[in-house]
Amino acid sequence: MARAKSDRHHRSPHPPAPGLRFLLLAALSLLLLVIDHRHNHLDAARKAIGATVYPLRVIVDAPVSLWRWIGETTTSRNELLLENSRLNAERLLTQARLQRYAALEAENVRLRSLLEATTSVRDQVRVAKIMAVSSNPFRHVLVVDKGTRDGVFDGQAIIDADGVVGQIIEAGVLSSQGILISDPDHALPVEVNRNGLRTIAVGTGEFDRLVLPFLPNNADIRDGDLLVTSGLGGAFPAGYPVAIVDSVVRIPQEPFAAVSAEPSAALNQVREIMLIWSADDDTPATQGPEALANEESTDE
Amino acid sequence: MSKDRDSNPQPVIISIIVALMLAISPMPGWAESFRPDWVTLTLIYWAMNLPRNYGVGWAWIIGLILDVAQGTLLGQHALALALVIYVTVTFHLQMRQFPTLQLSITVCALLALYQFILFWINGVAGVNTPSITYWGPVISGSLLWPLMTMLFGGARYRVRT
Numbered sequence: 001m002a003r004a005k006s007d008r009h010h011r012s013p014h015p016p017a018p019g020l021r022f023l024l025l026a027a028l029s030l031l032l033l034v035i036d037h038r039h040n041h042l043d044a045a046r047k048a049i050g051a052t053v054y055p056l057r058v059i060v061d062a063p064v065s066l067w068r069w070i071g072e073t074t075t076s077r078n079e080l081l082l083e084n085s086r087l088n089a090e091r092l093l094t095q096a097r098l099q100r101y102a103a104l105e106a107e108n109v110r111l112r113s114l115l116e117a118t119t120s121v122r123d124q125v126r127v128a129k130i131m132a133v134s135s136n137p138f139r140h141v142l143v144v145d146k147g148t149r150d151g152v153f154d155g156q157a158i159i160d161a162d163g164v165v166g167q168i169i170e171a172g173v174l175s176s177q178g179i180l181i182s183d184p185d186h187a188l189p190v191e192v193n194r195n196g197l198r199t200i201a202v203g204t205g206e207f208d209r210l211v212l213p214f215l216p217n218n219a220d221i222r223d224g225d226l227l228v229t230s231g232l233g234g235a236f237p238a239g240y241p242v243a244i245v246d247s248v249v250r251i252p253q254e255p256f257a258a259v260s261a262e263p264s265a266a267l268n269q270v271r272e273i274m275l276i277w278s279a280d281d282d283t284p285a286t287q288g289p290e291a292l293a294n295e296e297s298t299d300e
Numbered sequence: 301m302s303k304d305r306d307s308n309p310q311p312v313i314i315s316i317i318v319a320l321m322l323a324i325s326p327m328p329g330w331a332e333s334f335r336p337d338w339v340t341l342t343l344i345y346w347a348m349n350l351p352r353n354y355g356v357g358w359a360w361i362i363g364l365i366l367d368v369a370q371g372t373l374l375g376q377h378a379l380a381l382a383l384v385i386y387v388t389v390t391f392h393l394q395m396r397q398f399p400t401l402q403l404s405i406t407v408c409a410l411l412a413l414y415q416f417i418l419f420w421i422n423g424v425a426g427v428n429t430p431s432i433t434y435w436g437p438v439i440s441g442s443l444l445w446p447l448m449t450m451l452f453g454g455a456r457y458r459v460r461t
Contacts, residue, residue: 021357036374184427
């Protein structure tokens with residue numbers, strides 16, 4: 001823009017050599033890259049630029065929303081009735097399951113108080129819509145329609161009805177970016193539900209596969225084991241299902257077994273997700289890493 | 301040349317906004333790796349035809365927007381775009397004389413340069429980009445280039461009035 005203006009003043013017959021300008025901008029970009037990569041000090045700048053991208057996202061998302069709206073408004077009465085009865089049946093089932101859960105929770109609280117441990121409180125959950133998915137096939141990033149205005153914070157856990165989806169990496173004002181657990185750069189601490197064995201689940205870049213690269217050959221793990229969040233990393237609350245182990249290969253001469261698992265959540269099919277606020281902010285901090293997680297959720 | 305200075309910025313701005321929208325719109329999985337670099341193509345076109353108005357500075361700012369939109373390191377697309385547009389502006393007089401095929405090959409080289417800068421920064425930052433499909437946008441972009449020039453040809457007359 002500045003360039004167009006200066007051109008108007010100079011009226012030189014040839015375009016001015018852009019070499020110097022390029023060198024300056026290149027140096028500036030390198031500086032930005034280093035600061036962004038090493039220190040994460042550029043959140044404010046990101047948010048400012050992100051605000052200009054938001055209207056574009058809304059426009060891009062508009063046809064899809066419109067299509068869904070048309071679909072919703074034109075479903076026939078019959079279909080609605082069918083869906084209604086299906087949902088009713090589903091609700092009865094979940095309620096029946098919940099009854100047992102309530103009893104178990106009460107028992108858990110009682111046992112925990114016997115052990116004088118902190119009670120785990122129910123997490124608060126809010127539904128958000130996915131506005132866009134990453135346009136870069138090598139990064140599994142999505143954009144959700146909730147931002148800091150709704151209390152979203154960096155590092156917040158994202159789940160869907162079946163399990164953990166990912167976490168927020170960049171909370172904007174109106175929309176936020178989240179990273180999926182299948183991103184090759186993402187790792188999360190999990191434990192095997194059957195025996196409490198702790199390990200790390202790392203994304204592979206494929207939506208339907210996570211790997212557990214740090215399990216020794218003699219680890220007690222087998223096909224079909226459910227992995228749940230251990231809550232030890234600080235970002236995810238404990239006890240949410242993550243993946244089911246689908247292959248364990250033990251190679252005698254290698255130090256670690258090759259274990260892979262299939263995520264419980266349908267990572268490339270979700271449209272609605274849920275954001276978790278760990279509710280136990282003011283319980284006394286007794287368990288180190290979990291207390292950390294609680295603190296994180298307070299500073300939004 | 302003097303026409304460049306008093307050009308109408310509207311078609312340029314609209315085309316860049318549309319390119320940004322195409323860059324962030326969702327695509328089916330198989331097509332994702334062949335998504336052309338719409339923004340790069342658009343900027344190359346305008347830098348080639350109106351190098352005085354839409355040069356390195358513009359490219360850099362739009363690169364920053366792309367960085368935020370795609371969630372990459374801040375400055376990554378900005379640096380790559382600024383370099384590509386710098387090369388385009390430097391050789392714009394030659395490029396305008398090229399026949400279509402030769403120009404497409406040149407654009408292919410520019411897109412490869414762009415992807416290489418991104419690839420290189422990813423490598424330094426430790427973001428792995430494993431497969432050969434990473435270079436898909438270069439192919440799809442250079443195939444699309446002749447179509448884009450035809451489409452923009454009309455718009456350019458309006459810019460130059």
